[in-house]
Every structure is written in structure tokens, then in C-alpha cells.
Amino acid sequence: MEQLGNGDGPIDLHDYRYGLKLRKQTRETSLWTNEEPFACPACGEPFEGLFTSEKRHNTFTPGDATPFCIVREPDRILMFRH
Ligand SMILES: [Zn+2]
Numbered sequence: 001m002e003q004l005g006n007g008d009g010p011i012d013l014h015d016y017r018y019g020l021k022l023r024k025q026t027r028e029t030s031l032w033t034n035e036e037p038f039a040c041p042a043c044g045e046p047f048e049g050l051f052t053s054e055k056r057h058n059t060f061t062p063g064d065a066t067p068f069c070i071v072r073e074p075d076r077i078l079m080f081r082h
Pocket residue numbers: 040041042043044045047068069080082
């Protein structure tokens with residue numbers, strides 16, 4: 001199973017567009033469904049959804065997104081929902 005990113009620098013989601021379906025996008029956030037499926041770069045397991053945010057503050061409600069993994073990049077966070 002292919003893993004997102006190469007562990008070195010920010011993940012370019014455009015490289016994975018063939019297997020990621022964009023569900024929602026705002027200026028600072030995006031929400032994707034993993035249709036390939038790709039493996040999570042944090043734990044190596046397949047994930048269902050991916051949420052990215054360039055916002056400084058992010059709030060998630062329980063049930064929304066558990067369990068999940070977070071990858072932090074200099075300018076954004078990526079949340080992988082399993
Ligand atoms: Zn994970």
C-alpha cells in the first residue's frame with residue numbers, strides 16, 4: 001500500500017489526486033476521502049478521510065474523527081481519520 005509523502009518535507013496532495021477525492025475546500029482547509037486506499041504517513045495503516053488545515057486553531061468534536069493521526073508541517077496540519 002502506498003503511503004502519503006516520503007517522510008521528508010510537506011506532502012504534495014496533488015501527487016495523490018488519482019486516489020483522493022476532494023469533499024470540501026475552504027481558503028484554509030480541505031477534506032478528502034481516501035479511495036485508493038493510501039496508508040497514513042503517521043502509523044502506516046490505511047485511513048478513511050483526510051482533513052488539512054492552515055488555521056492556527058482547530059476544534060474537533062468526539063465522534064467526528066476518532067481514531068485519528070496528525071502530521072504537522074510548518075504551514076499546516078494534516079489529520080488522518082481511520
Ligand atoms: Zn494513522
